[in-house]
Amino acid sequence: MTEFLTLLPPLKARAKLFEQLTFLPASEEIETTRGLNRVLVDPILAAHPLPSFPRSTVDGYALRAADTYGSSESIPAYLTIAGEVRMGTAPNFSLSAAHCALIYTGGMLPAGADAVMMMEHTQAVRDGEVEVLRSVAIGENVLQSGEDVSEGQQVFSAGTRLRPAEIGGLMALGVTRIRVARKPLVGIISSGDEVVPPESDLNPGQVRDINSYTLSALVEQTGGQPVRYGIVPDEIEIFRNAANRALTECDLIIITAGSSASTRDLTARVIDELGEPGVLVHGVNLRPGKPTILAACATQARVKAVIGLPGNPVSALVVARIFVVPVLERLLGLENLKPEPQVQARLSINLASQAGREDWVPVRILPSPTGFQADPVFGKSNLIFTLARADGFVRIPPDATGLSAGEQVEVLLL
Amino acid sequence: MTEFLTLLPPLKARAKLFEQLTFLPASEEIETTRGLNRVLVDPILAAHPLPSFPRSTVDGYALRAADTYGSSESIPAYLTIAGEVRMGTAPNFSLSAAHCALIYTGGMLPAGADAVMMMEHTQAVRDGEVEVLRSVAIGENVLQSGEDVSEGQQVFSAGTRLRPAEIGGLMALGVTRIRVARKPLVGIISSGDEVVPPESDLNPGQVRDINSYTLSALVEQTGGQPVRYGIVPDEIEIFRNAANRALTECDLIIITAGSSASTRDLTARVIDELGEPGVLVHGVNLRPGKPTILAACATQARVKAVIGLPGNPVSALVVARIFVVPVLERLLGLENLKPEPQVQARLSINLASQAGREDWVPVRILPSPTGFQADPVFGKSNLIFTLARADGFVRIPPDATGLSAGEQVEVLLL
Numbered sequence: 001m002t003e004f005l006t007l008l009p010p011l012k013a014r015a016k017l018f019e020q021l022t023f024l025p026a027s028e029e030i031e032t033t034r035g036l037n038r039v040l041v042d043p044i045l046a047a048h049p050l051p052s053f054p055r056s057t058v059d060g061y062a063l064r065a066a067d068t069y070g071s072s073e074s075i076p077a078y079l080t081i082a083g084e085v086r087m088g089t090a091p092n093f094s095l096s097a098a099h100c101a102l103i104y105t106g107g108m109l110p111a112g113a114d115a116v117m118m119m120e121h122t123q124a125v126r127d128g129e130v131e132v133l134r135s136v137a138i139g140e141n142v143l144q145s146g147e148d149v150s151e152g153q154q155v156f157s158a159g160t161r162l163r164p165a166e167i168g169g170l171m172a173l174g175v176t177r178i179r180v181a182r183k184p185l186v187g188i189i190s191s192g193d194e195v196v197p198p199e200s201d202l203n204p205g206q207v208r209d210i211n212s213y214t215l216s217a218l219v220e221q222t223g224g225q226p227v228r229y230g231i232v233p234d235e236i237e238i239f240r241n242a243a244n245r246a247l248t249e250c251d252l253i254i255i256t257a258g259s260s261a262s263t264r265d266l267t268a269r270v271i272d273e274l275g276e277p278g279v280l281v282h283g284v285n286l287r288p289g290k291p292t293i294l295a296a297c298a299t300q301a302r303v304k305a306v307i308g309l310p311g312n313p314v315s316a317l318v319v320a321r322i323f324v325v326p327v328l329e330r331l332l333g334l335e336n337l338k339p340e341p342q343v344q345a346r347l348s349i350n351l352a353s354q355a356g357r358e359d360w361v362p363v364r365i366l367p368s369p370t371g372f373q374a375d376p377v378f379g380k381s382n383l384i385f386t387l388a389r390a391d392g393f394v395r396i397p398p399d400a401t402g403l404s405a406g407e408q409v410e411v412l413l414l
Numbered sequence: 415m416t417e418f419l420t421l422l423p424p425l426k427a428r429a430k431l432f433e434q435l436t437f438l439p440a441s442e443e444i445e446t447t448r449g450l451n452r453v454l455v456d457p458i459l460a461a462h463p464l465p466s467f468p469r470s471t472v473d474g475y476a477l478r479a480a481d482t483y484g485s486s487e488s489i490p491a492y493l494t495i496a497g498e499v500r501m502g503t504a505p506n507f508s509l510s511a512a513h514c515a516l517i518y519t520g521g522m523l524p525a526g527a528d529a530v531m532m533m534e535h536t537q538a539v540r541d542g543e544v545e546v547l548r549s550v551a552i553g554e555n556v557l558q559s560g561e562d563v564s565e566g567q568q569v570f571s572a573g574t575r576l577r578p579a580e581i582g583g584l585m586a587l588g589v590t591r592i593r594v595a596r597k598p599l600v601g602i603i604s605s606g607d608e609v610v611p612p613e614s615d616l617n618p619g620q621v622r623d624i625n626s627y628t629l630s631a632l633v634e635q636t637g638g639q640p641v642r643y644g645i646v647p648d649e650i651e652i653f654r655n656a657a658n659r660a661l662t663e664c665d666l667i668i669i670t671a672g673s674s675a676s677t678r679d680l681t682a683r684v685i686d687e688l689g690e691p692g693v694l695v696h697g698v699n700l701r702p703g704k705p706t707i708l709a710a711c712a713t714q715a716r717v718k719a720v721i722g723l724p725g726n727p728v729s730a731l732v733v734a735r736i737f738v739v740p741v742l743e744r745l746l747g748l749e750n751l752k753p754e755p756q757v758q759a760r761l762s763i764n765l766a767s768q769a770g771r772e773d774w775v776p777v778r779i780l781p782s783p784t785g786f787q788a789d790p791v792f793g794k795s796n797l798i799f800t801l802a803r804a805d806g807f808v809r810i811p812p813d814a815t816g817l818s819a820g821e822q823v824e825v826l827l828l
Contacts, residue, residue, distance in 0.1 A: 086607070
């Protein structure tokens with residue numbers, strides 16, 4: 001009972017951490033072709049309008065709209081063909097009254113033209129002349145210069161993450177080099193005397209380091225650069241040295257505790273002594289993930305987040321998504337965070353949860369006749385293959401006491 | 415009318431392409447640490463069980479369950495402490511009756527022990543002896559060897575894409591090198607006399623190449639390796655040479671047509687002559703994306719897909735998602751394709767669509783008091799910044815004649 005009164009829910013714990021941190025995104029210049037998923041540090045202004053000239057949106061004849069007024073199949077207008085607009089060039093002629101020019105989709109309107117008549121509404125009569133079988137309005141079938149973007153317009157704000165569409169937009173404006181947030185360095189330390197590197201043969205009592213690698217992959221996925229400091233033994237001096245080195249060299253530090261109580265205590269102590277103000281939160285009302293440690297440690301450069309994760313691999317990934325990813329996003333300077341992609345599914349069974357506690361339950365997504373079904377994957381102690389068998393998590397919010405079978409839920413993809 | 419009878423809907427067009435293609439995924443060996451988003455080509459079997467030894471799931475005392483039967487706060491059992499299990503080592507002692515050993519979460523059970531009593535249900539009496547205040551069942555607070563994975567069990571099938579959790583699973587088993595699908599090479603050719611490289615200053619009538627770069631980014635995102643062949647002029651010999659080179663060197667070829675009718679015809683002709691059977695589909699009942707060309711061209715190695723995309727950048731990206739991405743996924747050997755991540759939102763306005771035609775409408779996602787709202791981004795002629803302003807697409811299926819304002823829709827994220 002007391003525990004639920006003292007443990008903070010995840011969002012409050014996160015707010016407590018964030019109010020202590022300082023963010024100063026560093027930047028680097030890269031080629032736009034290498035910009036996928038990077039984050040702009042400067043707003044981008046259009047150096048010229050787009051399109052940069054009036055373009056036809058159809059194949060047909062560029063003309064003066066006034067010359068077509070009143071024309072129809074029965075009373076066509078007759079126009080003289082002044083020339084053909086070659087793609088990629090400015091027409092070397094201009095149109096006078098009762099004249100037109102052959103033009104293709106994307107072609108530049110000659111001076112004097114203010115509309116384009118689609119090919120299918122015209123008819124060739126004799127060489128150099130065409131019948132126009134209907135009327136067009138000024139501007140019809142024309143994309144005006146600046147209609148997509150006007151000169152000087154801000155097309156992207158600082159903090160925009162680049163998807164394929166943004167890379168296309170930059171190229172359209174001739175922006176082939178960009179300044180982006182440097183990938184934040186995320187120091188990752190594993191601890192626990194029972195933990196050995198993955199390439200080791202296991203002696204009885206030993207387990208391989210999993211968290212250094214799942215967390216590296218998550219950091220990479222989010223746009224950071226993992227720096228692994230390896231596995232530190234349960235010895236305070238060595239632990240402290242590794243943590244201090246990581247704090248100096250990196251922008252954010254993650255330490256996964258070994259599974260024993262003594263290692264967890266050691267981790268908390270080392271983190272608290274790293275810098276002021278030290279540990280802010282020790283224990284969060286979250287399952288899995290209760291033994292989370294959130295700390296802010298001042299360095300000469302700035303106040304950095306140090307996050308202590310439970311040693312259990314499932315807990316570590318859940319806690320990393322709730323606390324590490326948002327810090328990384330702030331370090332990247334990301335703005336306008338969009339909703340996380342998810343899949344809607346119907347829960348296959350009832351899930352109970354304690355009021356006040358936030359639960360993350362690994363689920364598989366299975367097709368069913370009525371859409372997708374979310375099937376909880378239960379694994380004693382949340383072993384790593386519990387997660388490898390899951391497609392994502394169903395989140396039971398703190399104010400719910402569970403979810404019912406058949407309920408529509410959102411699955412956060414792994 | 416006739417058009418809608420002759421144009422195939424996207425799924426049928428795709429099926430027609432797929433039945434002609436042959437897929438032979440090539441592979442390479444990499445370090446597991448570099449495996450994020452790569453696809454396994456071989457199933458992975460567990461070389462040993464996981465956990466590899468019986469582990470305690472709590473801090474407490476390892477003991478024989480039988481020694482605790484009948485014990486309670488009022489009638490405790492007294493056990494002699496035989497030793498302490500050091501983390502990461504096999505205990506160098508075994509337990510006889512009425513004995514126990516101090517053990518931490520993750521510690522290895524000594525021989526003779528079959529359960530663990532949590533610390534909080536014990537009480538120290540004098541040196542070397544402990545009071546046990548309740549009873550435990552055999553196996554309580556113990557993770558048995560093989561409980562997560564048994565020896566020889568297949569943990570991942572071929573065709574699994576690696577997320578952070580899978581990388582963790584591989585590390586847990588000591589699999590530090592893996593064989594993955596080589597990134598399929600995707601040749602990208604742009605055409606159109608009006609198209610110039612992005613680094614060029616624009617002369618009147620010219621536009622910069624956008625599609626080569628949006629498509630490269632999409633290919634990269636999906637797990638392929640883009641190979642850009644640049645912009646070919648509207649000249650059949652040069653065009654044919656570039657297409658032949660791409661067909662020989664790459665696993666999949668994308669050609670974006672210029673916007674004029676003549677370039678589109680040239681593109682179709684070049685593609686059809688590349689190899690047998692040639693063009694299978696010319697025109698799809700899709701908006702945007704009607705002028706799509708789907709072809710299968712035999713080479714000495716195998717039958718490869720050649721996909722002709724409309725020159726319009728929005729159309730090109732939509733068509734690439736519908737046709738290029740699935741071919742790439744097959745080339746990667748991906749199995750068990752999961753539903754695409756999407757965001758649920760309410761449509762802000764009515765959207766009309768022709769029956770029989772599939773429409774993809776770019777939308778922005780905006781927060782609203784009742785959840786997210788999907789706001790269509792209308793842009794004349796689907797210019798690139800229409801997309802850059804959008805968060806994703808709402809798909810209107812062929813059997814619908816539109817969607818109504820307030821309707822719940824799925825937004826496929828860009």
